[in-house]
Amino acid sequence: MGTAGEPRTAQHVLVINAGSSSLKYQVVDAASGTALASGLAERVGQTGAVGHLRHEVGEDVHERELPLPDHGAAMAAMREAFEAFGPELASANLMAVGHRVVQGGPEFSASVRIDAEVVAAIEDVSDLAPLHNPPNLAGIRAAQATFGDLPQVAVFDTAFHRSMPAHAATYALDREIAQAHRVRRYGAHGTSHQYVARTAARELGLAPESANLIVFHLGNGASATAVAGGRSVDTSMGLTPLEGLVMGTRTGDIDPAVVFHLARTAGMSIDEIDTVMNRRSGLLGLAGSNDMRDVVDAAEHGDDDARLALDVYCYRLRKYIGAYTAALGRVDAVVFTAGVGENSAPVRAGALRGLENLGIMLDEAANKSVRPGAVSCISVQDSPVTVLVVPTNEEWEIAREAARVVQAI
Numbered sequence: 001m002g003t004a005g006e007p008r009t010a011q012h013v014l015v016i017n018a019g020s021s022s023l024k025y026q027v028v029d030a031a032s033g034t035a036l037a038s039g040l041a042e043r044v045g046q047t048g049a050v051g052h053l054r055h056e057v058g059e060d061v062h063e064r065e066l067p068l069p070d071h072g073a074a075m076a077a078m079r080e081a082f083e084a085f086g087p088e089l090a091s092a093n094l095m096a097v098g099h100r101v102v103q104g105g106p107e108f109s110a111s112v113r114i115d116a117e118v119v120a121a122i123e124d125v126s127d128l129a130p131l132h133n134p135p136n137l138a139g140i141r142a143a144q145a146t147f148g149d150l151p152q153v154a155v156f157d158t159a160f161h162r163s164m165p166a167h168a169a170t171y172a173l174d175r176e177i178a179q180a181h182r183v184r185r186y187g188a189h190g191t192s193h194q195y196v197a198r199t200a201a202r203e204l205g206l207a208p209e210s211a212n213l214i215v216f217h218l219g220n221g222a223s224a225t226a227v228a229g230g231r232s233v234d235t236s237m238g239l240t241p242l243e244g245l246v247m248g249t250r251t252g253d254i255d256p257a258v259v260f261h262l263a264r265t266a267g268m269s270i271d272e273i274d275t276v277m278n279r280r281s282g283l284l285g286l287a288g289s290n291d292m293r294d295v296v297d298a299a300e301h302g303d304d305d306a307r308l309a310l311d312v313y314c315y316r317l318r319k320y321i322g323a324y325t326a327a328l329g330r331v332d333a334v335v336f337t338a339g340v341g342e343n344s345a346p347v348r349a350g351a352l353r354g355l356e357n358l359g360i361m362l363d364e365a366a367n368k369s370v371r372p373g374a375v376s377c378i379s380v381q382d383s384p385v386t387v388l389v390v391p392t393n394e395e396w397e398i399a400r401e402a403a404r405v406v407q408a409i
């Protein structure tokens, strides 16, 4: 992944992504993107369940079952795995620990070195991401206890989108209520969008400051970002990740009055509606699976529900291309990334169908022969708008951000 030429000094960062019942980690060279080792602790803090740790070094995979009552225990198990199976953390010469933090709220427009004030600020915006920020903080606290001598850096999923102009970030909601409760559009997946936008600009031979892009991060969660001159000027996720594109289990854009309707006519509670819209809708709700592979397969075998799910999914993508073309004025490239974006030729084709008038001309053969893990151009040579597939690498972006913050201090 490093660029050819003179050798660079390794700048190793321990990247931590702490979820509600998991802890993902990777030691990454911020300069080259090379991962020395990675791992995943699962079933963390789940009463009655035995924890599981998977530690990978190159081709070697080591797995263990052990009690993981909390994130501190998971961090200790990770450290033991490094001691038992390598690489030795002492000789990796770690320069920082980089933490993924989902919600930075209005305050954070860039990655920051973590101190008591930063922890308090992350806590303060936890009401905006109640499922994510508390476990992110548990990961930070566990890392502070285990690696107290290393600088800790918070890298926010929302920070890239703080450049959105007010007209894109503001809901037309009663102003006082919105201000009192910090209701505005924050977006998500910012680390991925930032990495992919920079990589795409380089692929186009453009400086990041001059590239206008529409980036689709299509994973189980999915979002689109309009990038003007390297900065996010609009994104499809809003106050929460529910807004925007159709996702594995989320509705994406929907009339908010559906909530009132279900509460009044179906007698559903707010929590029940939350569960339906976030966990039982999207591809799963329409076609019975949240995995795009299953949906495409079923659609190709004549399943009408799967066909409709795919049509709804792709139509939403096309609508966002139209909207973001209007927002940007000039589009250099449409870029696909993440599980679905990198791997599903039918989704990419469906998203771009009929957009020749916008200057988007897909090369059908190139679209079908994208190599996994490689940056690929899938538009015809004289397409006014280039179409790219760019594999995302959020861990590398977090490592780069952590290294940048530490070196600037």
Ligand code: AMP
Pocket (backbone or CB within 6 Å): 218, 219, 220, 221, 248, 290, 291, 292, 293, 338, 339, 340, 343, 344
């Ligand atoms: P991510 O959240 O980026 O890990 O993406 C996960 C999603 O990618 C899965 O739920 C699948 O729907 C999708 N995915 C992975 N591989 C493929 C594939 N070969 N074709 C279509 N979708 C895929």
